[in-house]
Amino acid sequence: MTRSERDRRIQSLLRQPCGCTGQCGNRHARGTCGHRPSHLKRHCAAPPDPSAPFDPESELLSWCSVCYNAAVRRGHEAREQQAEQDLLDMQEELF
Ligand SMILES: [Zn+2]
Numbered sequence: 256m257t258r259s260e261r262d263r264r265i266q267s268l269l270r271q272p273c274g275c276t277g278q279c280g281n282r283h284a285r286g287t288c289g290h291r292p293s294h295l296k297r298h299c300a301a302p303p304d305p306s307a308p309f310d311p312e313s314e315l316l317s318w319c320s321v322c323y324n325a326a327v328r329r330g331h332e333a334r335e336q337q338a339e340q341d342l343l344d345m346q347e348e349l350f
Pocket residue numbers: 275276277278279280281283288322
């Protein structure tokens with residue numbers, strides 16, 4: 256994919272309703288958030304797990320700012336908890 260193809264894809268993606276399926280912690284009644292972007296509330300393009308390290312080849316979703324911020328925070332918290340758990344598990348094996 257060329258740079259401009261990708262830019263065009265993102266441009267059209269940003270006009271789509273929010274594609275969050277609950278990563279923000281909110282159970283969206285219709286399956287996805289569906290929030291529509293407006294000139295006041297712009298969307299951003301991010302992977303389905305927006306807290307993951309950015310991978311240019313990954314699938315992108317249109318995110319409203321509310322879902323995006325919540326999903327990033329939740330993703331980081333989950334990763335921190337996992338890291339803590341791994342650390343504990345590692346030490347358990349030592350004793
Ligand atoms: Zn959401």
